[in-house]
Amino acid sequence: MNQRNEIRFLLNGRDVAVRDVEADATLLDFLRLERRLTGTKEGCAEGDCGACTVLVGRLLDGQLIYETVNACIRFVASLDGCHVVTIEHLKGEAGQLHPIQQAMVDFHGSQCGFCTPGFIMSLYALWMGNPEPTETQVETAIQGNLCRCTGYQPIIAAAMAANQYGTPAKDFLNAEREAISQRLADLNDGLRVVCGPEDNRAIVPASVADLADVLTEWPQATIVAGSTDVGLWVTKFMRPIGPAVFIAHLEELKSVTLSDTALEIGAGVTYTEVQDSIRSAFPHLEAYWDRIAGQQVRNMGTIGGNIANGSPIGDTPPVLIALEAEITLRKGKTQRTLPLEDFFIEYGKQDRAPGEFVEAITIPRPKANQRHDAYKISKRRDEDISSVAAGFNVTVENGIVTAARLAFGGMAGTPKRAAAAEAVLIGQPWNAATFAAAGKALEVDFQPLSDWRASAQYRITVARNLLQRFFLAHDDQTAEPVDLLSA
Numbered sequence: 001m002n003q004r005n006e007i008r009f010l011l012n013g014r015d016v017a018v019r020d021v022e023a024d025a026t027l028l029d030f031l032r033l034e035r036r037l038t039g040t041k042e043g044c045a046e047g048d049c050g051a052c053t054v055l056v057g058r059l060l061d062g063q064l065i066y067e068t069v070n071a072c073i074r075f076v077a078s079l080d081g082c083h084v085v086t087i088e089h090l091k092g093e094a095g096q097l098h099p100i101q102q103a104m105v106d107f108h109g110s111q112c113g114f115c116t117p118g119f120i121m122s123l124y125a126l127w128m129g130n131p132e133p134t135e136t137q138v139e140t141a142i143q144g145n146l147c148r149c150t151g152y153q154p155i156i157a158a159a160m161a162a163n164q165y166g167t168p169a170k171d172f173l174n175a176e177r178e179a180i181s182q183r184l185a186d187l188n189d190g191l192r193v194v195c196g197p198e199d200n201r202a203i204v205p206a207s208v209a210d211l212a213d214v215l216t217e218w219p220q221a222t223i224v225a226g227s228t229d230v231g232l233w234v235t236k237f238m239r240p241i242g243p244a245v246f247i248a249h250l251e252e253l254k255s256v257t258l259s260d261t262a263l264e265i266g267a268g269v270t271y272t273e274v275q276d277s278i279r280s281a282f283p284h285l286e287a288y289w290d291r292i293a294g295q296q297v298r299n300m301g302t303i304g305g306n307i308a309n310g311s312p313i314g315d316t317p318p319v320l321i322a323l324e325a326e327i328t329l330r331k332g333k334t335q336r337t338l339p340l341e342d343f344f345i346e347y348g349k350q351d352r353a354p355g356e357f358v359e360a361i362t363i364p365r366p367k368a369n370q371r372h373d374a375y376k377i378s379k380r381r382d383e384d385i386s387s388v389a390a391g392f393n394v395t396v397e398n399g400i401v402t403a404a405r406l407a408f409g410g411m412a413g414t415p416k417r418a419a420a421a422e423a424v425l426i427g428q429p430w431n432a433a434t435f436a437a438a439g440k441a442l443e444v445d446f447q448p449l450s451d452w453r454a455s456a457q458y459r460i461t462v463a464r465n466l467l468q469r470f471f472l473a474h475d476d477q478t479a480e481p482v483d484l485l486s487a
Contacts, residue, residue: 001210003192007202009079010057010183011035012089021076022196023222023244024234028052028071031086039087039117040071043146045235047073047228047297048383050145053118055125057083057173057180059188060251064181066173067272067299068125070144073231074300075224077195077202078246081187083180087117090124091172099165100124100158107158111150119145122295123159128171131163143382144294200242208252211357212332214245219355221245225268226300228293229309253304253359262365267304267358274303281365285319288374292316294383304358307343310350310414313386313453317344317415319374321407322391325363331356347413369402370395371474375466379453386410387454388462392470394425401425401434406467411446411459420444421467435471439464 006019018030028045031037031054043051047070056074057066058081066085090098097105100123110116119142126133126141133141138159139152147155168174192214193204203221205211215221222241224230225248233239247253253268256277263281265274271292279286292298292315306316307327317340325340331353340361343351352358366372374391378384389409395402404425406418421441428434448459472482 001192001206001213003194004189005193005195007077007080007193007195007204008187009081010083010180010187012084012086015183018076020195020197021202022200023075023077023202023224023242024200024240025076025202026072026231026234027054027069027074027076027079027084030076031071031084037086037088041114041117042072043115043118045072046232047144047293047300048146049115050118050122050142050294050296051115053121053145053296054087055085055121057085057184058249059181059184060254064177064184066125066128068122068144068296069300070228070231070296072235073227075202075227075231075244075246077193077204077244078224078227078248080193080204080246081184081249083184085121085173087121090120098124099162100127102165103158103162104155107154107161109150109155109158112148115145115147115150119147119155123155123162125295126159127162128168128173131168133160135160140290141295143290144296196242198243200240201244203243203245204249205245205247208250208330208359211245211247211250212330215355215357216332218243218245223247223308223357225302225305226270226297228297228301229305229311248300248302255360260365263363265303265361265363267308267360268302269304270300270302271298281363282323282372284372285374288315288319288376291376291378291382297383303361307340307361308350308352308358310344310348312347312412312414313389313410314415315376315386315389315409318389318407318409319391320361320363321415321417322374322393322405323363323366323372324393324405325361327358328360328362329356330359335359337362341407341415341417344414344416367395369397371470373470373473375469377462377466385453388459388466390463390466392467394470394474396430399430401428401430406438408446408463410453411448411463416446418442418445418463430471430475431477432471432475435467439467442467 007021041051043049052071055066192206196202222244253266255266257264321341377388391407393405404422409415421438424438424441448456450456
């Protein structure tokens with residue numbers, strides 16, 4: 001395989017070619033230290049506060065897409081073939097303040113100003129795609145941005161008024177779209193990229209087939225997709241990740257196919273990219289999906305990565321296990337498929353051999369008589385990791401529970417089904433007494449740990465209450481089932 005040794009991308013209006021990029025080099029450090037673009041701030045260094053928000057444009061199926069990302073946990077090696085836009089690049093038609101910036105000034109949306117560039121970039125991305133948003137849409141767009149002093153109401157007011165100052169049709173990014181698309185297409189030379197020192201090497205494969213070859217050569221390499229987890233290994237734990245293989249650009253891992261029987265998702269598909277299909281096939285996950293992190297993380301994080309990292313508190317595994325999902329693993333040219341629940345062996349250990357990677361996820365569509373729901377409990381409603389997450393899938397025929405899949409995250413060393421509670425439900429009538437008995441059986445299934453997120457007693461109580469909540473929300477024996485989704 002022919003290869004080159006530099007990462008090439010566009011930064012604002014300029015071509016950038018960076019040699020000897022190390023695996024753990026972050027975009028934030030590159031912007032601030034190498035290019036002195038200090039409008040992009042460092043706050044939390046974990047993708048939580050949004051002060052480092054920038055836009056990254058990329059070609060997907062020939063279309064140029066701009067998304068907000070957290071520069072603090074985005075690695076430079078993942079930017080090959082992309083267009084990075086920072087706060088310094090925003091401008092009006094005659095060099096005046098951008099409409100978003102002017103609205104923030106006029107509506108007093110900034111006090112100390114530290115968080116303001118990140119907010120402006122998030123609101124800019126929203127304005128480009130939705131110039132007349134609702135208040136709820138604005139709130140969703142800034143889930144990943146933290147303001148400590150101004151308060152959010154002036155910022156929301158500025159976002160909703162921004163279109164009075166100018167329209168996206170006249171924005172410079174739209175005016176340059178065709179030219180930028182061509183420049184990015186020209187950067188795609190089909191070569192593998194290998195750069196950095198041997199112990200901290202960054203590798204960008206040219207294709208999925210090349211990825212399989214790379215992992216044969218470097219079977220212990222760290223696979224980096226969205227870096228929403230691996231990024232913290234570097235910024236918080238100072239953990240070496242080299243050699244690292246960057247795969248977010250591989251379009252072959254970004255297929256989303258919704259058929260009459262299943263939703264098939266490539267492992268490189270982000271939360272944002274699959275959201276519409278999830279909403280269509282599994283309406284009960286719509287509200288749950290917006291509880292996953294903030295917009296920047298949803299734009300970066302992948303479904304395959306959320307599974308492959310094996311976290312016991314990952315947001316998607318419990319709900320996907322409940323939905324009978326399967327994953328496809330690949331090593332070289334060999335593929336194998338297994339139920340998602342069998343992938344997790346114990347804490348820190350998954351059924352994945354060296355050199356093997358998650359290639360796809362398949363989720364069967366709901367069947368007749370199945371009742372589904374998903375819940376997430378966290379200290380903070382938006383952009384927080386879960387204390388307890390749950391996915392429920394119960395089949396009811398003629399008033400009798402004939403099948404049950406109850407999966408929890410945060411209750412054990414891995415995402416795990418509640419086998420004892422399921423056994424209590426199956427064969428019993430759908431009623432409050434049956435679910436109360438199943439709730440008690442959860443103590444057989446789980447002996448959770450106490451940590452800073454929640455105590456063991458809290459977790460078991462919450463798990464029991466979520467099962468009760470599921471029953472109340474889906475009880476067709478009452479005239480009006482209890483709706484607790486907004487609680």
